[in-house]
Amino acid sequence: MSTPRLRDKTAIITGATGGIGEATAKMFLQEGANVMLVGRSEEKLRATRDRLAAGKRAAISVADAADEKATAAAVAATVQTFGGVDILFANAGMEGIVKNIEDVAMQDFERLLRTNVLGVWLGMKHCVAPMKKRGGGSMITVGSIASVVGFPGLGPYIASKHAVYGLTKTAAMELGGLRIRVNAIGPGPIDNRMTQSLGNQMSPDDPKGFREQFSNTIAMKRYGTNEEVASLALFLASDESSYCTGGIFMIDGGFAAA
Ligand SMILES: NC(=O)c1ccc[n+]([C@@H]2O[C@H](COP(=O)([O-])OP(=O)(O)OC[C@H]3O[C@@H](n4cnc5c(N)ncnc54)[C@H](OP(=O)(O)O)[C@@H]3O)[C@@H](O)[C@H]2O)c1
Numbered sequence: 267m268s269t270p271r272l273r274d275k276t277a278i279i280t281g282a283t284g285g286i287g288e289a290t291a292k293m294f295l296q297e298g299a300n301v302m303l304v305g306r307s308e309e310k311l312r313a314t315r316d317r318l319a320a321g322k323r324a325a326i327s328v329a330d331a332a333d334e335k336a337t338a339a340a341v342a343a344t345v346q347t348f349g350g351v352d353i354l355f356a357n358a359g360m361e362g363i364v365k366n367i368e369d370v371a372m373q374d375f376e377r378l379l380r381t382n383v384l385g386v387w388l389g390m391k392h393c394v395a396p397m398k399k400r401g402g403g404s405m406i407t408v409g410s411i412a413s414v415v416g417f418p419g420l421g422p423y424i425a426s427k428h429a430v431y432g433l434t435k436t437a438a439m440e441l442g443g444l445r446i447r448v449n450a451i452g453p454g455p456i457d458n459r460m461t462q463s464l465g466n467q468m469s470p471d472d473p474k475g476f477r478e479q480f481s482n483t484i485a486m487k488r489y490g491t492n493e494e495v496a497s498l499a500l501f502l503a504s505d506e507s508s509y510c511t512g513g514i515f516m517i518d519g520g521f522a523a524a
Pocket of ligand 1: 280281282283284285286287305306307310329330331332357358359360361381408409410411452453454455456457458459460461
């Protein structure tokens with residue numbers, strides 16, 4: 267039997283109640299990690315933990331991504347429960363409302379930036395000290411194709427995901443000497459709630475047609491799966507990616523190659 271790829275490691279997963287978050291938690295647990303599931307709804311976190319059925323290797327902590335106190339408490343709870351932190355999967359994020367630049371309301375833009383940008387920064391900020399104690403670690407942020415291209419109607423989301431990539435590169439440069447690696451994942455459309463919401467907003471009368479049209483702009487002509495994204499997160503979390511830092515790893519069926 268092969269050695270589990272995350273044996274003796276502890277991971278924090280934000281947005282653990284969502285499609286990509288839960289699939290990643292499942293894979294990390296299968297590969298031997300302890301996992302702290304972080305989310306904003308205690309009820310959803312409990313349900314996720316129950317589905318994962320990993321006993322004491324999965325714990326939960328309630329934190330809004332943009333709440334610094336709650337994020338610091340989630341990191342502290344991880345150290346207390348599992349003895350340290352090796353991996354941060356900064357995955358919590360929202361798509362927001364689809365509107366052109368001239369129609370976006372201030373509070374909607376701010377809310378999205380708080381979750382998608384400040385949330386990622388806060389996770390990084392509070393994981394540095396425990397990772398230093400461990401002598402290294404891996405931070406994985408969730409960017410998007412929206413980190414590298416624009417898209418009409420998605421100004422706040424696009425701005426937030428470009429910012430995630432910028433933060434990732436900066437953190438990689440600051441933390442490389444401490445053996446803390448920082449990489450971004452850049453998913454294309456993934457077959458889950460978020461993409462459904464975007465399809466419904468972009469094309470309320472024909473979300474199916476929107477999906478078909480969008481799929482045709484992807485080299486592989488299909489949406490990806492939560493599990494495909496989780497596999498990439500697993501590679502970046504594990505020691506197999508020991509010389510990877512500061513990169514954005516696209517997982518988009520070739521969308522951004524166009
Ligand atoms: N789906 C895609 O096609 C796609 C493509 C590229 C990138 N991404 C990125 O992938 C990440 C995960 O999204 P997903 O696709 O798995 O969608 P999802 O199922 O909607 O998951 C989003 C997760 O983020 C959490 N979240 C949202 N706002 C939060 C807040 N203020 N505080 C704490 N948690 C919050 C959600 O919690 P609740 O369950 O409580 O709502 C949920 O757990 C996001 O960063 C997203 O931008 C997704």
